[in-house]
Amino acid sequence: xxxxxxxxxxxxxxxxxxxxxxxxxxxxxxxxxxxxxxxxxxxxxxxxxxxxxxxxxxxxxxxxxxxxxxxxxxxxxxxxxxxxxxxxxxxxxxxxxxxxxxxxxxxxxxxxxxxxxxxxxxxxxxxxxxxxxxxxxxxxxxxxxxxxxxxxxxxxxxxxxxxxxxxxxxxxxxxxxxxxxxxxxxxxxxxxxxxxxxxxxxxxxxxxxxxxxxxxxxxxxxxxxxxxxxxxxxxxxxxxxxxxxxxxxxxxxxxxxxxxxxxxxxxxxxxxxxxxxxxxxxxxxxxxxxxxxxxxxxxxxxxxxxxxxxxxxxxxxxxxxxxxxxxxxxxxxxxxxxxxxxxxxxxxxxxxxxxxxxxxxxxxxxxxxxxxxxxxxxxxxxxxxxxxxxxxxxxxxxxxxxxxxxxxxxxxxxxxxxxxxxxxxxxxxxxxxxxxxxxxxxxxxxxxxxxxxxxxxxxxxxxxxxxxxxxxxxxxxxxxxxxxxxxxxxxxxxxxxxxxxxxxxxxxxxxxxxxxxxxxxxxxxxxxxxxxxxxxxxxxxxxxxxxxxxxxxxxxxxxxxxxxxxxxxxxxxxxxxxxxxxxxxxxxxxxxxxxxxxxxxxxxxxxxxxxxxxxxxxxxxxxxxxxxxx
Amino acid sequence: xxxxxxxxxxxxxxxxxxxxxxxxxxxxxxxxxxxxxxxxxxxxxxxxxxxxxxxxxxxxxxxxxxxxxxxxxxxxxxxxxxxxxxxxxxxxxxxxxxxxxxxxxxxxxxxxxxxxxxxxxxxxxxxxxxxxxxxxxxxxxxxxxxxxxxxxxxxxxxxxxx
Numbered sequence: 144x145x146x147x148x149x150x151x152x153x154x155x156x157x158x159x160x161x162x163x164x165x166x167x168x169x170x171x172x173x174x175x176x177x178x179x180x181x182x183x184x185x186x187x188x189x190x191x192x193x194x195x196x197x198x199x200x201x202x203x204x205x206x207x208x209x210x211x212x213x214x215x216x217x218x219x220x221x222x223x224x225x226x227x228x229x230x231x232x233x234x235x236x237x238x239x240x241x242x243x244x245x246x247x248x249x250x251x252x253x254x255x256x257x258x259x260x261x262x263x264x265x266x267x268x269x270x271x272x273x274x275x276x277x278x279x280x281x282x283x284x285x286x287x288x289x290x291x292x293x294x295x296x297x298x299x300x301x302x303x304x305x306x307x308x309x310x311x312x313x314x315x316x317x318x319x320x321x322x323x324x325x326x327x328x329x330x331x332x333x334x335x336x337x338x339x340x341x342x343x344x345x346x347x348x349x350x351x352x353x354x355x356x357x358x359x360x361x362x363x364x365x366x367x368x369x370x371x372x373x374x375x376x377x378x379x380x381x382x383x384x385x386x387x388x389x390x391x392x393x394x395x396x397x398x399x400x401x402x403x404x405x406x407x408x409x410x411x412x413x414x415x416x417x418x419x420x421x422x423x424x425x426x427x428x429x430x431x432x433x434x435x436x437x438x439x440x441x442x443x444x445x446x447x448x449x450x451x452x453x454x455x456x457x458x459x460x461x462x463x464x465x466x467x468x469x470x471x472x473x474x475x476x477x478x479x480x481x482x483x484x485x486x487x488x489x490x491x492x493x494x495x496x497x498x499x500x501x502x503x504x505x506x507x508x509x510x511x512x513x514x515x516x517x518x519x520x521x522x523x524x525x526x527x528x529x530x531x532x533x534x535x536x537x538x539x540x541x542x543x544x545x546x547x548x549x550x551x552x553x554x555x556x557x558x559x560x561x562x563x564x565x566x567x568x569x570x571x572x573x574x575x576x577x578x579x580x581x582x583x584x585x586x587x588x589x590x591x592x593x594x595x596x597x598x599x600x601x602x603x604x605x606x607x608x609x610x611x612x613x614x615x616x617x618x619x620x621x622x623x624x625x626x627x628x629x630x631x632x633x634x635x636x637x638x639x640x641x642x643x644x645x646x647x648x649x650x651x652x653x654x655x656x657x658x659x660x661x662x663x664x665x666x667x668x669x670x671x672x673x674x675x676x677x678x679x680x681x682x683x684x685x686x687x688x689x690x691x692x693x694x695x696x697x698x699x700x701x702x703x704x705x706x707x708x709x710x711x712x713x714x715x716x717x718x719x720x721x722x723x724x725x726x727x728x729x730x731x732x733x734x735x736x737x738x739x740x741x742x743x744x745x746x747x748x749x750x751x752x753x754x755x756x757x758x759x760x761x762x763x764x765x766x767x768x769x770x771x772x773x
Numbered sequence: 774x775x776x777x778x779x780x781x782x783x784x785x786x787x788x789x790x791x792x793x794x795x796x797x798x799x800x801x802x803x804x805x806x807x808x809x810x811x812x813x814x815x816x817x818x819x820x821x822x823x824x825x826x827x828x829x830x831x832x833x834x835x836x837x838x839x840x841x842x843x844x845x846x847x848x849x850x851x852x853x854x855x856x857x858x859x860x861x862x863x864x865x866x867x868x869x870x871x872x873x874x875x876x877x878x879x880x881x882x883x884x885x886x887x888x889x890x891x892x893x894x895x896x897x898x899x900x901x902x903x904x905x906x907x908x909x910x911x912x913x914x915x916x917x918x919x920x921x922x923x924x925x926x927x928x929x930x931x932x933x934x935x
Contacts, residue, residue, distance in 0.1 A: 193903040193916035226905025376861030379902040414808065414845055415901060452801065453808055455843030458899070472803035473835075474842040490800060533863030533904040540905060574862065607862045621865055625899070631842070734923070736878055758878075759871055763923050 144434035145442050146320045149311060156312030159216075162235050163301050170236035179216040181257060182235045185244075187304055188222035188386050189379070189418055190540075195245070196230035202246035206253035215257050218309075221387015223300035225287055227539040228269060233300075238281035242269040290557050292519070293543045294527045295343075295380070295503035299387030304422055307429040310390040316435055318506035319394045323443040326509075328358060328402040335505070337513035339525035344370055344461070344498030345576065345602045346678070347524070347591040350505075353495055356485035357403040360493035365405035367396045368489060368496040370466060371412035371419070374458040375574030376625065378605035380529040381499035383541055385412065385419035388503065389426035393436065393449060395497075395505035400447040403495050408449040411466050414456065423451055458575075458629035462677045463488075463496050465631065476633045477677035498603065500529055520546030524590035532558050534607035535565065547588035550580060554608060565610035569693070573602030575622040575629075576682035578689025579615070598689040600682070614711035615694040616701050620648040622686040630679065637680025640671040644687060652712040656702035661691065713757045716772045722747045724769035731761035731770065779818045788813050789821065793828040802829060803839055807846055816847045852887045852894035854932045857911040861900030868921075869908035873897060875922035876910070879929055893932070 158176045163184065165173070174180065185191075185200050203217055223231045228242035232249070234256065241252060241264075248267050255264050265273055271285045282288060293299075302309040310316075322331055336351030357365060369392060373381040385392065396408045412420055427449055430436040438446045452470045459465045460475040467489045469475035488494025504526060508516045517525050524546035530553060533539050537559030544553060550570060554560065561567055569579040572589075578599035580587060587593055591601050609618065627641035644667055647660050668684030675681045691698055700706045707715040720731070720740075725747045732740040732748055739755040742748030750761070750770075762770045792809040796802040806829065810821050817840050826833040840846045858864075858873045873895075877883055880893050887894040903909050906918025910928075917928055 189902045190905045193901075193906055193909070193918060226903075229905055374899070376865075376900040377863045377904060379900070379904060382902050415898065452804065454845075455804065455808065456845035456899075457843050469804065470801050472801035472839070474838055476842075531904065533907065534866040539863070539907070571862070605862065607866055609866060613866060618866075621862070758874060758922065760922060763921055 146324065149316060149320055149441065152308050152311045153314075153317065156308055160302065160309065160312045163233075170238075174236045177216075178214070180214040180259070182216045182218060183257065184218045184220050184233045184235070184300070186221070186223050186229060186231045186300065187219035187418075188226075188383060189416070190222065190226035191229035191231060192418065194229045194243075196232075198246045199230050199232060199244045199249045202249040203253055203257075206250050207257075210253060210258055212253070212257060218303045219305070220302060221299040221304045222296075222383040222541060224291075224296070224383075224541040224543075225269075225538060226541065227537065233282065234263075237263060237279070238283065239263045239279065240269045240272045240282035240285075241267050286556050287538050287540075287542075287559070290548070290552055291543050292527050292545050294507050294516075294519075295384060295500045295529055296387070296541065296543050297507065298391065299383055302388065304387050304389070305425050307390060307426065307433060307435075310388065310426075313388075314510065315388070315390040315506070316394050318509040319397055319435070320441055322398050322401060322509060323441055323445060328404070331398065331402045331509065332358065334509060334513045338508045338516040339513075339520075339523075340501065340504055340508060340516065341524065341591060342498060343500035343504070343528065343603070345573070345600065347601060350497060350501055353485065353497070354399060354402055356483070357405075357493050357495040360486045362493040364407075364490075364492045365403055366489040366492055366494040367399045367403065367405045367408035368467070368470070368494055369396055369408065369410040369412075369502055370461060370463070370496055370498045371410055371416075372454045372461045372466060373413060373416075373499070373603060374461045374629075375576075375603045375605045377533045377574060377607050378531045378603045380531055380541055380604055382413075382416050382419050384499050384503045385416070386422055389419075389422050390430065391506055392423075392499060392502045393426060393430050395502040396449060397436065397440065397447045398505060398509070399495055399497070401445055403493070405495070406446050406448070408447065409452055409470050409489065410449060411452050411454060411460070411470055414453040420451065420453065427451065457631070458625070459631045459677070459679050462679060465677065466496070467494065474631070476631045477679075479676060500604070521588060521590045521593075523592055528589065528601065528604055530589075530604045530606040532606050532608070534571075535561050535610040535613070536608040537562055544589070546590040547593075549586050549588055551585045553589065553606065554585070558608065561608065561610050565612065568609045568611050568613055569615070571599075571607040571609065571618065571686070572605065573600040573682075573685070574605045575625045576600060576678065576685055577602045577605075578685045579609075579618075579693060581693040598685070598692055600685070612709055612711070614707055614709035615690040615697050616648065616652055616707070617709075617711045619687040619690045620645065620652055623648055623683070626679065626683040630683075634674075634676035634680060636671045637675040637677075637683065640667050640675070640680065641683050643667055644671075644684065648687070651698070651701050652707075653714045654701075654705045654712075658702060660702065661698060664688075664691070710772045716757070717752050718750050718755055718757060718761065718770060718772050720748050720750055721769050721771060724767050726767055726769075728766065730764045730766065734760050734764045736760060779820045781814060781818075781820065785813050786824070789824060790828065793825060797829065803831060803836065807836075807840060811846060816850045818848070818850075850887065850891070852891055854893050854913055855911075856893060856895045857898045857901075858884075858895070859899070859901055859903075859907070859909045859911075860897045861904070863900070863904035864908040867907040869910075871922045872908050872910060872920050872925060875925040876929070879926055893929075 230244045232241040340350040341347040465475040465477040529543045623645040727745040826836045
């Protein structure tokens with residue numbers, strides 16, 4: 144393929160994509176050019192397919208055949224971001240946002256809305272897109288989307304995830320064409336440096352500098368690697384990019400290959416992401432077929448190809464040296480640095496490794512210019528960051544906001560606040576390597592340096608919201624269980640340190656904590672931070688240290704008063720039935736797996752504390768809120 | 774290693790050899806081969822590891838080292854129905870540990886074990902990325918979301934019958 148042919152595909156399909164980027168009147172006019180009266184976009188990401196979005200597509204196809212609809216295009220896209228409402232379906236040109244679709248709903252929408260002269264089925268729309276007066280607003284104007292700015296996710300939920308032509312029409316590969324014919328490798332590096340792009344995988348190392356080190360390294364062969372081993376539990380932005388816009392990653396890796404002088408690339412992706420792996424493989428096959436990977440790319444004489452390697456469930460493989468060991472077919476254990484990967488990486492050759500979200504940010508910078516990118520964000524953190532919002536929050540999903548956006552905006556405006564009128568207690572960022580942001584810092588601007596300053600870190604962008612019912616000792620214990628389990632065991636401080644810290648936390652949660660335990664935690668943490676081999680061990684104590692700093696009283700309550708203020712730690716609380724609330728319905732007694740509840744119909748029931756296993760079944764079944772734990 | 778006797782068929786062995794041949798000579802071939810071998814057999818018994826070691830010309834100790842390092846590779850056979858409960862952060866905060874307890878209680882085995890009739894096995898996993906549905910449980914690839922411990926029995930009953 145030549146650049147001219149690439150531009151031809153982009154031009155032919157441009158209107159098809161543009162209908163989805165603008166809404167209402169203009170889009171309706173544009174739609175006339177495309178040959179399709181309407182377009183139905185259905186999310187085919189992991190979240191929505193888990194709640195059966197593929198059956199929604201099947202039903203649409205079936206209904207279209209029955210109703211004789213042949214001028215409406217069905218598009219299976221990547222993630223729209225608002226995963227809590229899945230499966231999501233958007234109809235253009237109106238921009239009508241249907242949520243929590245079922246095959247039956249799809250049938251109704253096909254019969255009432257998608258047929259010629261049909262009208263939007265308001266009852267099935269996401270409620271926030273319908274005004275009180277009954278008028279429908281395009282989904283882009285609701286708070287969840289209004290405050291976002293999508294760069295890395297620009298094509299996710301916009302293009303058909305398995306169509307290279309739609310990807311090209313949306314702009315993929317045009318940065319590659321520009322770089323191959325109009326820019327020198329040094330100019331690419333200068334542009335990335337001027338943009339201020341920092342690695343999105345966690346550490347925030349300047350991307351341009353990384354590429355420069357690899358370019359300057361001497362070696363007969365060099366490699367480009369993509370870290371798609373998204374191990375931080377609760378973070379899923381990399382998966383969404385791979386599922387929704389895999390070509391942007393291939394394009395950026397090829398650009399890096401041209402820049403540093405590499406001809407081969409590897410993508411190391413979690414095996415837990417089957418849809419992402421499948422779409423990547425499809426995308427690579429397509430790119431080879433279109434001459435965008437392989438020999439003589441776009442007729443430039445430059446050769447580059449990409450292989451996919453699957454992980455096998457080891458968190459430590461997100462660390463760069465461990466990741467490379469795993470690609471080489473070894474145990475995924477890290478090694479001491481130096482030498483750094485830029486000089487001695489994969490197969491002992493100079494290697495540049497970036498995270499998926501970083502790769503997804505490269506092409507827009509080279510197309511729109513470094514000044515544009517550098518104008519977004521804060522002084523030292525440029526551009527946007529994707530956060531995976533999870534935990535006790537209404538709008539669970541993926542959001543991309545300019546760096547420096549206040550946490551409050553993310554939690555309340557975009558996230559829709561905390562369910563059940565509970566209070567915001569803290570947000571955990573950076574997963575098992577990060578820390579918590581307590582309520583007093585809710586106005587903090589989310590960027591690399593601000594988060595480090597309060598003892599947390601950006602990490603890969605997991606953002607778990609916790610309410611008043613979350614115990615901060617229990618959460619720290621959860622993360623320690625994770626790191627103790629995932630420690631590769633190669634170095635002593637991490638292998639033994641995580642274990643000892645976990646033992647102390649278990650002791651505290653079991654009601655056997657002693658005052659000196661807090662000092663012991665700090666001492667072990669110091670040793671782990673200063674002497675562990677890789678970031679896993681160095682950062683493993685962060686969740687405890689930050690929880691101890693911001694929620695010291697909660698730790699003290701566990702140790703001195705043997706109480707868990709949030710009512711989570713089982714050994715420190717008992718279940719009681721409040722006599723004035725109990726109506727004697729017997730539901731709790733019938734559902735108690737331990738037969739610990741006694742009482743007859745219409746009489747107040749009682750829990751035998753000795754038999755009670757504190758499973759919470761009784762609370763789940765009681766209709767009168769009569770059961771409390773304290 | 775597993776105490777359950779290895780029952781491999783000739784067809785499985787020829788598939789395994791074919792896959793090894795396809796990857797032989799490739800840099801870092803061991804991981805892809807182990808993945809495919811596990812797809813063929815459902816787990817990685819010592820007999821299979823020995824074949825891989827011989828054919829790829831890698832010491833058996835190294836094959837064993839890699840197979841035991843990664844949590845997705847299993848040296849134990851799995852049940853007919855594989856139950857996986859997400860203990861990732863988003864699910865944990867929403868109570869997936871209680872869901873796991875309910876499953877363990879219902880099947881009378883612990884996480885990581887297989888029922889004596891080989892019908893069910895339970896494992897935990899770290900984030901399948903369906904955080905919007907937290908807490909989630911996956912049975913044979915089917916995702917059950919927004920669960921409470923009380924939902925568990927009804928779901929398992931469907932699988933008990935066959």
